[in-house]
Amino acid sequence: MSTSFLIKAVTVVAIGLSSLGFSGLTQADDGKKYRWRLAETWGPNFPIFGEATKNMAKMVKEMSNGRLTIRIDSSNKHKSPLGIFDFVKTGQYQMGHSGSYYWKGKNFNTLFFTTVPFGMTAPEQYAWFYHGGGMELMQKVYSQYGILSFPGGNTGNQMGGWFKKEINSVEDLKGLKMRIPGFAGEVLARLGAKPTNIPAGELYTALERNTIDALEWVGPSLDLRMGFHKIAPYYYTGWHEPAAELQFMVNEKAYNSLPKDLQKILTVAMKAAAYDMYAQSYHESAMNLATLAKDYPNVKMRSFPKPVMNAILATNETLLKEFAAKDKMTAEILKSLSDYQQKARAWTNLSDRAYLDNFDSKVSVAAQ
Template sequence: MKRRQFLQAATIGAASTAVAAPAIAQSMPEIKWRLQSGFPKSLDTIYGGAEVISKFVSEASDGKFQIQPFAAGEIVGQPQIADAVGTGTIEMGHTCSYYYFGKDPTFALGTAAPFGLNARQMNAWLYHGTGNDLLNEFYAKHNIYGMPAGNTGVQMGGWFRKEIKTPQDLQGLKMRIAGIAGAMLAKLGVVPQQIPGGDIYPALERGTIDAAEWVGPYDDEKLGFSKVAPYYYYPGFWEGGPAIHLFINQGKWKELPKAYQSILTAAAGYANNDMLAKYDARNPAALRRLLGSGTQLRPFSQEILEAAYKAANEVYEETSAKNPDFKKVYESIRAFRNEEYLWFQVAEYSYDTFMIRARARG
């Protein structure tokens, strides 16, 4: 081809590309959805996941796909999100699946199971261990399509008004904790209380409850728990790597153009990694501030951990015997966890243990 012919062809090709791009964009429909978060705006990291998703989707679709996030209670309350998504009252919810344990215990496994997966293992199970497929097989019964859209990392064991040294100290303890973790601790004498995040502080202050768990140092500092409960326990063995889910009305999801489905999936994936990174970055300084203001940091004793582990396995056996959906999902988690720790003990645990000891030596 002569040089003049080549340049003419290139010019025509560039022009056609320039015309085609807007034509493609113009062919996409304008869609406006509402996204109900299960969290207040004051908890900027966990509520922020909804904002991250909305911003990502808008920018990636050139403003054609608009998602408006709402804080907890602005449309429906946290306990109503799963039902509201399923019935189409709202298109989406950004929430923890285990809040809907009362509807079906299987919901709990979408977030965290006591002595279950840590954050990295949870992501591995969800994305590459058939976890999200199994959950969506279950969620479909409630007209919901779900995908991971956040993770806090392993949580703290919570705030206590008195020291807890043995399983006997748990007898009669009124604690803000719900779902399958509440069922586990109930076997040890704890009286579980289901209380939304915004109501925990006054309940602790008045002595209506004796203990409460939320997330970790960054969020817990914001909620002021250290002012009314001096003992801060770790680890939160019931939440090794809790996932926050994006619940989408199944009909609305199926109606979305494939391009929008891909954008939304990518947005949720970004929010999933972003939230975990934010907590990992913000928790250390928050813990230092809490300790500097008088918080008493305490580990759960080995005796308590062993008793809780035994109780958790009893709950799993009892629930699996009555609920085939729960049994199917839990058995997948258990098998995946066992394989993961076969690997984690080789490299991750060895490396982290050395580095923790090296830090202690200065």
């Protein structure tokens, strides 16, 4: 320890005391160090998702000058990728990083704060969260568990998946064995598909050995390292997760125990890390798509034919209406999403969509 360091410390004390009389300089600094732990659903060094938690924790540490530090435990450590909700609810961990739609078994209404099939794009959805009542509705759902929930990073529009055979009609969905979990799987099941869930580590082999005919994962940002493009030639555009937003969770009591300035540092860091992940996802998708197009020119990018897409869209609407009829809170959330999307989409169509249509083809166009 250097002497200059000690001198600085003494200066701090002197100035701190003399300024207290008129300014309350340190009123939020209780002198304590807070050592928090965050449990994430992802394995260690998971790209993009895992970088979002590290980015958040680094911002918090640096902005608080070490007064609040957050240790990140990946799934190899806590052994319970889908135990994050309970970890945070009980306070075993002060924080979690996961996806809200994983908790639909605990409370069905958590489903709607990640993304909805045929729902909003990422910019539309951020506008809804922060200006259209989304944050308030999310808190209404989570408050009964003593959990605060925040946006945790957007993947951007997810691809419809990798298919071994082309889908030309609604008939082609019948009997289709596809890894597609959750709500989207239910939609396809109503159209005759056989949705399944398979752990990430077994996906490649399952697709290779025809245990499944198709699968969805994320998009170019994360799909390429999985190798699916080597065994399934059709890559379909998305409909089921137009803007999957991950989730930061904070134990409410732990949050309330923080001084006001650390609360603010934490919330701003989570918000910035969420937006940052959207920018990073966009970047990684663009770069990996370019690699895919260059190294695997035989991969065929497709959109589902209109009759198929319309059948899926209609089934999705039927399902949502059934859910809304069962539960008041579901109805309230779906009405908010639907009303907001209608207005936000009108703007998207008049702005970015009309703009993109200035360019003659869907092939990329550069500024010069």
